Amino acid sequence: MDLSYILNHLGEDRERYFGAVAPPIVQSSIFAFPTVDAMRAGFRDEFGRHVYTRGNNPTVEILRRKVAALEGAEDCLMFGSGAAAMSAGVIACVQGGDHVVCVAKPYSWTRAVLKDLLGRFGVTTTFVDGTDTANFEAALTERTRLIVLESPNSMTFEQQDLAAVAALAKPRGIRTLVDNSYATPLNQSPLALGIDLVAHSATKYLNGHSDVVAGALCGSEALLREVFRGPYMTLGAILAPHDAWLMIRGLRTLPIRLQRIARTTCEVLAFLEAHPRVRRVYSPHASANPQLALTESQLRGASGLLTVELDVADVAAVERFCDGLARFLMTVSWGGYESLAFPVCAVFPKDAPLHPVAGVPLSLVRLSIGLEEPVVLIDDLRDALARL
Numbered sequence: 001m002d003l004s005y006i007l008n009h010l011g012e013d014r015e016r017y018f019g020a021v022a023p024p025i026v027q028s029s030i031f032a033f034p035t036v037d038a039m040r041a042g043f044r045d046e047f048g049r050h051v052y053t054r055g056n057n058p059t060v061e062i063l064r065r066k067v068a069a070l071e072g073a074e075d076c077l078m079f080g081s082g083a084a085a086m087s088a089g090v091i092a093c094v095q096g097g098d099h100v101v102c103v104a105k106p107y108s109w110t111r112a113v114l115k116d117l118l119g120r121f122g123v124t125t126t127f128v129d130g131t132d133t134a135n136f137e138a139a140l141t142e143r144t145r146l147i148v149l150e151s152p153n154s155m156t157f158e159q160q161d162l163a164a165v166a167a168l169a170k171p172r173g174i175r176t177l178v179d180n181s182y183a184t185p186l187n188q189s190p191l192a193l194g195i196d197l198v199a200h201s202a203t204k205y206l207n208g209h210s211d212v213v214a215g216a217l218c219g220s221e222a223l224l225r226e227v228f229r230g231p232y233m234t235l236g237a238i239l240a241p242h243d244a245w246l247m248i249r250g251l252r253t254l255p256i257r258l259q260r261i262a263r264t265t266c267e268v269l270a271f272l273e274a275h276p277r278v279r280r281v282y283s284p285h286a287s288a289n290p291q292l293a294l295t296e297s298q299l300r301g302a303s304g305l306l307t308v309e310l311d312v313a314d315v316a317a318v319e320r321f322c323d324g325l326a327r328f329l330m331t332v333s334w335g336g337y338e339s340l341a342f343p344v345c346a347v348f349p350k351d352a353p354l355h356p357v358a359g360v361p362l363s364l365v366r367l368s369i370g371l372e373e374p375v376v377l378i379d380d381l382r383d384a385l386a387r388l
């Protein structure tokens, strides 16, 4: 199935809605049945049929089909956020007393669901440096049921060898779940490497327009039916039909957006790496990345996230740099059409030291590259760096 078929046609049945080219938003919470027998059949397969929109909805289903096809998955469930997709994936795989191994620096709310939420229910988690596969093996216990990965992560971009971790987990009956938000299905295919479940913050590149919060979880139909019966239906963190419709629209331009973003990102990366006031640039594609070989073998292309470590003596200089950016909007999140800057120091109190004893230096500023002309972004960065 070619990419444009998936994005332009798959899951869409235009004959059923007047030949309309854009699909309808089926804004209905419930679906009626002509007979008791038909209703009974609906209840037997809420995952695949239309009964109630907390389970399945025709507009959301179009999106499920497209995202599943992009990931090379049998099926996909859409959620109201990426955090919900990750949480549902985790919750479906563990019970009280079980043990999870997770990468050391996952997305903060992934850490929170494992440590804070599931910790209250007797699930324990060991966080390990995932750049060395041996660390996963060393952390396994008899109760390990799940390995949670994020490759690369979204701040310093450490990667895990997905095929090697899957090969470690599978024979032991341990499931694997990876957050693939950074790479998108276009640049990395974890299921093909043996991973069981792939989650996305679809808020980021998949939607790409900074107007929807959404999540996706992809995997085998059998595993997703488990997720559906469990956390999907019980927690009810669903994607509304209107948001699904916006996402279908955003998704149609994913390849062309990513192509443009990758090109610009490489130019910005080269500019920053050569700038005397930049100490280091973090990116899977940065020349200083010790995992460049894994980048080559596991990622098909660049995404638009990179993190700059500024050569500064205090947090005030970081603030001057960020306040001086005119074209990068300063905020959280990433993956949209517009370029963004996220200063790590903004989450710390004003008088925090530049180098905390443990944790990331406050001289880091994460950039998300959007669709602007490269020269516009580079000029903006040059001007802001001149204020250091």
Ligand SMILES: *Cc1c(COP(=O)(O)O)cnc(C)c1O
Pocket: 081, 082, 083, 084, 086, 107, 150, 153, 154, 179, 181, 182, 200, 201, 202, 203, 204, 213, 214, 215, 333
């Ligand atoms: C944003 C993000 C999430 C959470 O997604 P939401 O859609 O904000 O809930 C999960 N993982 C990564 C890597 C993210 O960047």
